[in-house]
Amino acid sequence: MARRAVVLLSGGLDSATALAVARAEKFEPYAMSFDYGQRHRVELQRASDQARLQKAVKYITVNINLRQFGGSALTSDAAVPKDRTEGEMEAEIPITYVPARNTVFLSYALAWAEVLGALDIFIGVNAVDYSGYPDCRPEFITAYEEMANLATRAGVEGKGLTIHTPLIDLKKSEIIALGLAKGVDYSLTSSCYDPSADGGPCRRCDSCQIREKGFSDLGLQDPLVKKFEG
Amino acid sequence: MARRAVVLLSGGLDSATALAVARAEKFEPYAMSFDYGQRHRVELQRASDQARLQKAVKYITVNINLRQFGGSALTSDAAVPKDRTEGEMEAEIPITYVPARNTVFLSYALAWAEVLGALDIFIGVNAVDYSGYPDCRPEFITAYEEMANLATRAGVEGKGLTIHTPLIDLKKSEIIALGLAKGVDYSLTSSCYDPSADGGPCRRCDSCQIREKGFSDLGLQDPLVKKFEG
Numbered sequence: 001m002a003r004r005a006v007v008l009l010s011g012g013l014d015s016a017t018a019l020a021v022a023r024a025e026k027f028e029p030y031a032m033s034f035d036y037g038q039r040h041r042v043e044l045q046r047a048s049d050q051a052r053l054q055k056a057v058k059y060i061t062v063n064i065n066l067r068q069f070g071g072s073a074l075t076s077d078a079a080v081p082k083d084r085t086e087g088e089m090e091a092e093i094p095i096t097y098v099p100a101r102n103t104v105f106l107s108y109a110l111a112w113a114e115v116l117g118a119l120d121i122f123i124g125v126n127a128v129d130y131s132g133y134p135d136c137r138p139e140f141i142t143a144y145e146e147m148a149n150l151a152t153r154a155g156v157e158g159k160g161l162t163i164h165t166p167l168i169d170l171k172k173s174e175i176i177a178l179g180l181a182k183g184v185d186y187s188l189t190s191s192c193y194d195p196s197a198d199g200g201p202c203r204r205c206d207s208c209q210i211r212e213k214g215f216s217d218l219g220l221q222d223p224l225v226k227k228f229e230g
Numbered sequence: 231m232a233r234r235a236v237v238l239l240s241g242g243l244d245s246a247t248a249l250a251v252a253r254a255e256k257f258e259p260y261a262m263s264f265d266y267g268q269r270h271r272v273e274l275q276r277a278s279d280q281a282r283l284q285k286a287v288k289y290i291t292v293n294i295n296l297r298q299f300g301g302s303a304l305t306s307d308a309a310v311p312k313d314r315t316e317g318e319m320e321a322e323i324p325i326t327y328v329p330a331r332n333t334v335f336l337s338y339a340l341a342w343a344e345v346l347g348a349l350d351i352f353i354g355v356n357a358v359d360y361s362g363y364p365d366c367r368p369e370f371i372t373a374y375e376e377m378a379n380l381a382t383r384a385g386v387e388g389k390g391l392t393i394h395t396p397l398i399d400l401k402k403s404e405i406i407a408l409g410l411a412k413g414v415d416y417s418l419t420s421s422c423y424d425p426s427a428d429g430g431p432c433r434r435c436d437s438c439q440i441r442e443k444g445f446s447d448l449g450l451q452d453p454l455v456k457k458f459e460g
Contacts, residue, residue, distance in 0.1 A: 110329075134383060
């Protein structure tokens with residue numbers, strides 16, 4: 001019997017790729033997204049699209065309330081920074097940081113995994129193009145896994161729970177190449193921090209710039225850009 | 231200036247005591263409860279009472295959706311075990327266990343702490359009368375703290391975040407004595423897994439039995455029992 005895995009799915013390029021890796025490794029994927037008041041609502045539509053396209057056994061969206069805490073451009077009305085250079089992106093933790101986001105997301109994944117009897121969680125974090133988020137670093141993931149193994153029945157019973165981070169050491173271009181090899185349709189993903197009403201990418205925020213460079217490093221055009229350029 | 235602390239408040243005896251300890255240690259308490267579909271709704275009323283009585287600077291209730299995962303008597307319609315002996319209580323992880331509950335709660339506390347600029351979180355877990363929950367053990371708390379310090383800006387900036395567990399080594403009677411010395415009104419707390427419609431304790435579930443023994447070890451009657459016995 002295939003093993004179950006909980007896969008965190010944001011609707012972005014990275015998590016769509018992580019889902020494809022989980023499937024390629026013969027896990028039964030249970031996909032989970034979060035509605036945390038993000039301004040870029042198209043993300044959730046794309047997460048749902050990926051769950052359907054990649055045949056998740058089950059897909060759920062959890063409503064959480066990070067917005068009530070304030071503190072980030074992704075959930076408030078502060079301006080998203082645009083046209084920053086790579087040096088500027090690396091210089092500081094960006095204001096688009098959501099407090100403790102991956103900690104909260106992984107905690108829900110852990111709760112669902114425990115109910116499903118799953119011992120595997122996939123998250124598409126990436127330490128190379130990580131835009132300065134502390135909770136995308138390998139040492140954070142390692143510490144989370146150790147904590148999770150003490151938090152749950154699985155840990156008490158001596159079974160090991162694994163947090164899979166198949167993208168953590170990859171450059172954006174390598175992530176894209178990996179996903180393309182597994183048939184991921186990147187035209188049905190969304191990475192932009194400030195998309196237009198129809199879901200089109202702004203092409204100027206940090207996330208759009210990193211994504212576009214990833215495709216161009218492979219000599220490709222982003223199919224999402226192509227779709228919206230007509 | 232007093233330091234801010236996030237205090238997890240359930241409406242039970244332990245967390246009311248933890249809040250009193252935080253105040254006694256001169257923290258400005260920011261109290262946080264969770265509506266996770268628990269059947270014992272009176273808990274949330276009591277949490278609100280304690281936040282008011284103990285002058286929390288702010289009190290918020292976060293809606294979370296553990297119920298959609300199933301898996302526990304506290305959020306489903308399975309029967310709450312009653313009249314169990316201490317040996318039976320210790321024998322296994324109880325069905326009243328909510329998956330990854332403290333992991334999820336602490337993750338929200340961490341998010342709020344980060345927004346508040348707080349470096350201190352109080353949680354009333356207890357390893358002595360812990361009813362077999364894996365996420366009440368000291369080694370879980372230690373691992374959580376290590377993870378939290380890697381997850382956040384505070385960690386990146388080298389500031390230490392502390393998870394305070396002032397009750398972790400105390401017997402129930404010692405917790406009660408501590409709280410009474412600090413003026414906690416235990417008639418406005420609720421510990422029962424299966425209270426009556428008016429909030430009265432069943433006096434037969436594990437939690438009621440442990441609580442009642444705590445008071446009786448001090449030669450006292452529980453003021454909550456007294457209130458409902460008339």
